[in-house]
Amino acid sequence: MRAAVISFPGSNCDFDMLYALQDFGVDAEIISAKQNSLTGFDAIFLPGGFSYGDYLRTGAIARFSPIMSAVTQAANAGKLIVGVCNGFQILTEAGLLPGQLLPNATPGFICDEVALHVANGETAFSSAYDVDETILIPIAHAEGNYFADETTLNKLEKNGQIVFRYVNNPNGSAHDIAGIMNEQGNVFGMMPHPERAVDAVLGNIDGQNFFKSILSGILTKV
């Protein structure tokens, strides 16, 4: 499996993501947002950070960077697209995932480790977790308050597109949403950082099964 980690100006979790992927034996490399091709990659990761300084709105400027046409093309071709934190914000701004991440309901940056409930354990991003499992994953964001209109939320619920939910909602997200996927099940975004919970030396390995899910899905397909 070959994976691309997109580095936008202001990304700061790109190397964390690269490290996690390489830890699982993935042939991963950093690709600049100024590039315009993603040919040959099976999975594309949009990492956390503050792309373009979070100017205007989080992800609003990044979605127009040159690489994003290639990301959209890859998404339409059924490749796996994963956005974490700022990556999630970019995917919603780009319209690849529904809704928007608003400023936290209680304004301010939250840096914490929170419990997530695996709401759908039968996705390319969660299949290695047990159904209804509760996991602990770090969060670090000021704009993580997931918003979508009622129609969209009902659709997400009905289609099982909500993959992870907060056990104790930290930011005001509608329906306690921490991570969602598109209807086709190949584009995924979450605010928490599974790539920061893969190494026992850091005291938390609850993110490992996130990467194992993605790997097993892709290896089965190939």
Added chain:
Amino acid sequence: MYLAKIYVTYKPSILDPQGEVIKAALKRMDYVGIEQVAQGKYFEVKLNAKDVDAATAEVESFTDALLINQNTETYRFDLSLVPDEVDV
């Protein structure tokens, strides 16, 4: 040249936590009459266009595409004719 003054606000149904915090502070400062505070964004954009209709269409197009997120935000704008800037 045209000058567009664009005012972006949340749609009324959207929670505006920053506006709420500012309102709470104003109340603590004894501005007892405060009913509501909405925090928005303000842009000034200068653009060249052949007439006011073309300028209006351009402003609407780029505001929808970039300046706002239509999920949660709305806007209004004023357009005025301003003297062309002269390169010195």
